[in-house]
Amino acid sequence: MPSNNSPKTPKTFRLDALGISAKKLDKQATFVTKQLVENGFQAYLVGGCVRDLLLGLQPKDFDVATDAKPEQISKIFRNCRLIGRRFRLAHIHFGRHIIEVATFRGPSEKLKGKYRVIKDGRLLRDNVYGTLEEDAWRRDFTVNALYLDTIKHTVIDYVDGIKDHQNRTIHLMGDPVTRYKEDPVRLLRAVRFLVKLDFKLSPETSAPIRELAPLLNDIPAARLYDEVLKLFLNKKASSVFSALREYDLFAALFPQTQHCIDNSSDNIAVELIEHAMLNTEKRLASNQHIAPYFLVSTLLWEPVRQLTKKLRPSFNSDTQAIHAAANEVIAQQINRIALPKRLTAPMREVWALQPRFHKRIGVRCIRFMDHPRFRAAYDFMLLRSKHGEISPNIADWWTKIQTLTPAEQKAMTQPKKEQKKGRHQANKSDNKIVSN
Ligand code: ATP
Ligand code: MG
Numbered sequence: 001m002p003s004n005n006s007p008k009t010p011k012t013f014r015l016d017a018l019g020i021s022a023k024k025l026d027k028q029a030t031f032v033t034k035q036l037v038e039n040g041f042q043a044y045l046v047g048g049c050v051r052d053l054l055l056g057l058q059p060k061d062f063d064v065a066t067d068a069k070p071e072q073i074s075k076i077f078r079n080c081r082l083i084g085r086r087f088r089l090a091h092i093h094f095g096r097h098i099i100e101v102a103t104f105r106g107p108s109e110k111l112k113g114k115y116r117v118i119k120d121g122r123l124l125r126d127n128v129y130g131t132l133e134e135d136a137w138r139r140d141f142t143v144n145a146l147y148l149d150t151i152k153h154t155v156i157d158y159v160d161g162i163k164d165h166q167n168r169t170i171h172l173m174g175d176p177v178t179r180y181k182e183d184p185v186r187l188l189r190a191v192r193f194l195v196k197l198d199f200k201l202s203p204e205t206s207a208p209i210r211e212l213a214p215l216l217n218d219i220p221a222a223r224l225y226d227e228v229l230k231l232f233l234n235k236k237a238s239s240v241f242s243a244l245r246e247y248d249l250f251a252a253l254f255p256q257t258q259h260c261i262d263n264s265s266d267n268i269a270v271e272l273i274e275h276a277m278l279n280t281e282k283r284l285a286s287n288q289h290i291a292p293y294f295l296v297s298t299l300l301w302e303p304v305r306q307l308t309k310k311l312r313p314s315f316n317s318d319t320q321a322i323h324a325a326a327n328e329v330i331a332q333q334i335n336r337i338a339l340p341k342r343l344t345a346p347m348r349e350v351w352a353l354q355p356r357f358h359k360r361i362g363v364r365c366i367r368f369m370d371h372p373r374f375r376a377a378y379d380f381m382l383l384r385s386k387h388g389e390i391s392p393n394i395a396d397w398w399t400k401i402q403t404l405t406p407a408e409q410k411a412m413t414q415p416k417k418e419q420k421k422g423r424h425q426a427n428k429s430d431n432k433i434v435s436n
Contacts, residue, residue: 008133013162015153020053022153028094029062030150032077032101037151039076041068042132043101044147050155051143054165055197064101065135065147073101088127105138106130121181122218133158140179140186141193141205142171164202170194171202180208184215188227191247195239209247216252221338228253228337232295235284238277245270253337256303256329269302272387279383294376296339297347298383303329304351305389318355326351346373353377354384357394365413369402378402 015022029045036043043066049059066073073090074080081091090101106128117124130138132147139145142161149156164171170193172179172186180186187209194201201209216224231240244250251258261269276298283290307325308318315321326348333339339347354377356368368374378398385395401409 008158010133010136011157011160011162013155013157015148015155018054018155018162019056020148020155022150024053024058025148025150026059026062026099028092028097029064029099032064032092032099033066033150035076036064036066036068036073036101039068039072041066041072043068044132044149044156046102046147047139047144050146050148051165051197053148054143054146054155054162062099064099065104065132066101067104067129067132068101069103069129073103086124086126104130104132104135106134107138118182120218121178122184123182132156137173140172140183140189142173143169143193143197143199145173168197168199169202170197170199170205172205176204177208177212180212181215184212184219185223185227187212187216187247187249188231188244191243191249192231192240195236195243196234206247209249213248213252216249217336221334221336224253224336225338225340228296229292232277232280232299233284233290233292235281237280237295238274241273241277254299254333255336256332257299260302260306264302268387268389272301272383272389273298275383275386279379291346291376293343293346294350294379296343297350297380300329300333300347301351301380319352322352322354323348346376349373350377350380354381354390357381357390357398360394360397361413361415363410363413365401366406366409 025045026049029049033043033045043064045062046065047063049062052059068076070082070088070090073092074082077090077092079093081093083089083091087102087105092099092101105126107130126138136145136147136158142159142164144161145157145159146161146165147156148154155162159173170190172190190201190205190209193199231237231244234240241250244253257269257273276295280290280295304322304325307328308321311324312318312321315324330339330344330348334344350373353368353371353373356364357377359365371377381390381398382395384390385392401412404412
């Protein structure tokens with residue numbers, strides 16, 4: 001951070017010198033900046049979009065920073081909605097496309113109290129406005145603090161972000177411990193960008209992460225839910241999973257799963273999650289749909305499986321024991337990450353359907369394939385079978401039956417007298433959902 005308050009002259013770079021084609025700029029974001037400038041304000045594209053454009057990536061959203069106050073912004077745009085309490089922001093709506101416009105924030109200590117609320121070092125509210133330069137320094141990483149002028153076609157750099165970008169380094173500005181304490185979500189963001197951009201963390205940025213990881217406990221569960229989706233619903237989910245573990249951040253997000261991993265003599269739980277993450281990456285690469293509940297169901301399966309095993313003697317069936325274990329594991333997890341019901345309901349279903357794969361006789365098997373959650377439960381069972389939790393014979397049987405005609409399916413699930421004894425034995429040994 002600059003040690004004195006005198007304004008510094010920023011470095012400016014021409015877009016073409018940085019390899020950014022002006023054609024790549026979002027039309028609506030450019031329109032918003034131009035409107036603001038025509039009304040006498042400063043306005044720039046900022047943050048992730050500039051960072052991603054520099055890497056030749058397609059930004060997923062375009063954010064605008066301006067010296068116009070939220071009320072002034074809303075007077076310029078009819079399609080504007082003001083949102084947020086912690087940070088007041090303007091959303092400019094173009095159909096389903098939204099451009100987020102934020103007023104420059106500053107460090108002013110005078111306004112502490114009403115506009116800026118700090119508790120135990122944490123920044124709970126920040127609506128103290130400032131200059132462009134001040135706004136740059138209060139952002140998280142230098143590569144996220146670059147401003148793109150859509151009229152002059154330049155990038156404005158107060159923080160040596162271009163240099164860090166060229167050195168492929170994530171560098172948290174200011175004193176790292178203070179800045180992580182201000183907002184511990186920055187711990188997760190550091191790791192997310194490290195993987196997403198394939199950059200390294202500067203030594204000062206990475207040094208305090210492990211020690212400060214427990215600070216994530218103080219983050220509201222709803223905010224962590226959003227962050228967890230950003231972490232895992234992307235094309236590098238498996239690397240994110242290993243980086244989170246490397247920096248002890250996974251334990252802060254999924255403590256029950258981490259506990260199981262720490263106390264296990266094998267690596268099955270980790271492998272199953274890694275496999276699920278790799279599947280996610282493949283699906284995203286081929287533009288297939290990803291169900292967040294499926295991913296979270298793999299993240300929490302090991303604690304559910306182990307608790308089911310413990311509770312099993314008190315219940316009449318595996319399914320009942322799984323339901324009881326799921327209730328407990330989910331109840332604990334939502335204290336940390338606010339998993340909504342629309343996620344936890346299908347997660348429970350996928351888990352509770354697992355014992356049905358062990359029954360391969362009778363018409364119920366055929367009906368099972370019509371269950372709305374069969375496909376997800378089957379995919380989940382395949383994952384389990386790849387990691388030794390369920391016999392590959394069972395997985396193959398279910399893969400095969402789906403390819404058959406109804407008559408063939410009926411024959412396959414028919415009890416045959418002479419096989420009865422053998423099958424009885426098989427069903428007994430198959431009934432191993434929790435005993436591995
Ligand atoms: P992406 O959208 O690709 O996830 P991003 O950097 O754009 O990455 P956003 O959450 O959209 O992330 O934030 C936009 C910008 O706001 C960031 O680039 C950064 O400058 C600033 N920012 C976001 N979160 C924080 C934070 N916790 N602390 C400081 N600055 C932040
Ligand atoms: Mg963004």
